Amino acid sequence: MKEKVTNVTIKMLANQLGLSISTVSKAISDSHEISAATKQRVNDLVEKLNYKPNPYASSLRTRNSKTIGVVLPEVADSFFAQAINGIESVAEEKGYHVLIYLSHESFEREEQIIKDFESGRVDGVLISVAKETEQHKHIDTLLEKKIPLVFFDRVIDEVATTKIITDDYEAAYTATEHLIKQGYKQVLFLSFSQTLSISCKRLEGYKKSLYDNTIKFSSGNVLRFSNDAKKDYSNLLRKLTSLKKGIGVLASVEKLALPLYQACEELQLRIPQDVGLISFSNLDSAAFLHPPLTTITQPAFEMGKAAAAFLVKALERKNFELADEEIVIPSVMIVRKSTL
Amino acid sequence: MKEKVTNVTIKMLANQLGLSISTVSKAISDSHEISAATKQRVNDLVEKLNYKPNPYASSLRTRNSKTIGVVLPEVADSFFAQAINGIESVAEEKGYHVLIYLSHESFEREEQIIKDFESGRVDGVLISVAKETEQHKHIDTLLEKKIPLVFFDRVIDEVATTKIITDDYEAAYTATEHLIKQGYKQVLFLSFSQTLSISCKRLEGYKKSLYDNTIKFSSGNVLRFSNDAKKDYSNLLRKLTSLKKGIGVLASVEKLALPLYQACEELQLRIPQDVGLISFSNLDSAAFLHPPLTTITQPAFEMGKAAAAFLVKALERKNFELADEEIVIPSVMIVRKSTL
DNA sequence: TTTATTTACGAAACCGGTTTCGTACAGGAC
């Protein structure tokens, strides 16, 4: 590590201008206390010397950092990639910096990240919780410190703050309904988690649709995915072979769709004739899969954007606190050939 | 914005323990000057009061922030998503924080981001430059301030620092070679940029392969993509209709592959019979496209990881400076049905 | 002309850590 070049400080500006430090500081922040002429002189020198205020000195004094922390389970998923874009779009516009952390679906890791935030490193937090997360003490503690936090997509219902979600229940209902209408009498539900709010709601929507179609729910039709991709895959193979053809499958998250394509290929099952597939997915390539995948596409960009917008509003508006509310941005179903 | 809860400070610890601030500070950093007994008392209280040192105070004094800035052109591309994972893996291990910025392929935006870094906000920088970037004064200025920077994938050759790249020339050569071997006598090159180093190298590899196969290069076979997706697409349609069947296409970046699938569908051209396609791509779904896409897959995770590892080494090792060298991590070609 | 304001600026405290330097005291060497 080389020693840094010493940056130009506000003190140097003051000395060169024959002004006090406080005057320079106020001039830079365009305070009404300072005359136009002085402001001009200061800004000229700022320009000339390429002065960049030390953000850490400023953050220390003002107790805010213009930085938001974003906690994601992972970033491979195209949902989160798009969400980052949405977040960045408002951060950029509002002059915020974005710190990114990945929990890798681990509660422990998520907890560490959130605990670090208690230090005041970030002004506010956006989070989509880890698959493993089943409690929320870490988040409560953060909120007690008055650090605003908004959830997006993977929320914790019990925490009283703003949550940006999509219509998981309705989307899953619609998806299941679609499969049934297409003639798949038996519908498998590929479950990502048994505890995550989104998973539960999607499962409920699925169940309700079965009920409305007088199909009795069987827990045997819910296939749970763990973190062990290999084991999951062999479970999937076993399940598929045990069933007769003509079943529908609802993949509750994007990452479960491709394994199904693979399994069908391996078992020589035809999509959509033998297996109908619909998946929650934001894959751009969905339309070009073999066959094209029917998807429930979430408004990922908009969700990220909305989450960031709420957070920034909470940070900047004195009389605005994050209400305990759900903002629902609906998903859309795009029917393609994987479901007839 | 609500006023923050006042955090526990090192001063409070000192008062409660009847010690001086400096003693507490040293105890926390496990200084040899402090007795084991005192350290114990201090750490007990730290634990009890849940003391979190203010990172900004620390950064101000020590002049480093344990933060690295990552500048990406975009994050929709799965290459960059995977690269982020690689970067995060070393950041997490080494205790660094990751600030993410998107240039959206704009030079101006990239310049602003880099200029902000002159403030000392980050200890070091990882960057994959924007498509528009054709000069490097902004980066030179940063390097003059002794802020280490390493490029990955989209590098600027003229800047004397470490660059993590893949074997663009060879990969494009191999890809073209493959198309020709498969019987495609005419090969289109879908170009993403005329200035980006990776694009130039890939084009060179393509040309060399043509040359080695005694096919004369025609600039008419290089199709340039702008930022105007619609116009690009209609250009692509026009080009494809103007050619006879049996042409090979090398898409030099991932985002150019799907439009080709779409165009072929629209023009009722069959892949691979009428059009053979190979693309630089890190899409997980490549194997399940219709037909499965032959790809040049870049080691995105490893590249991000290597870039971060070099940067951290430069930050932590006193006698290590980032050499002006290229670290090449080879890509692999995965042959699938889109090229026979 | 006197008093009240306003304008424009400076001194100094402050944010919360880190680091330098000084020192009291204990123990060992001579």
Place this chain on the structure above:
DNA sequence: GTCCTGTACGAAACCGGTTTCGTAAATAAA
């Protein structure tokens, strides 16, 4: 007993901004 050394700690400077408060001079009000 004197000198030296090492141990364990504290006072204070420092990082580079922001903010409060005070004040001299200029202007307005009475």
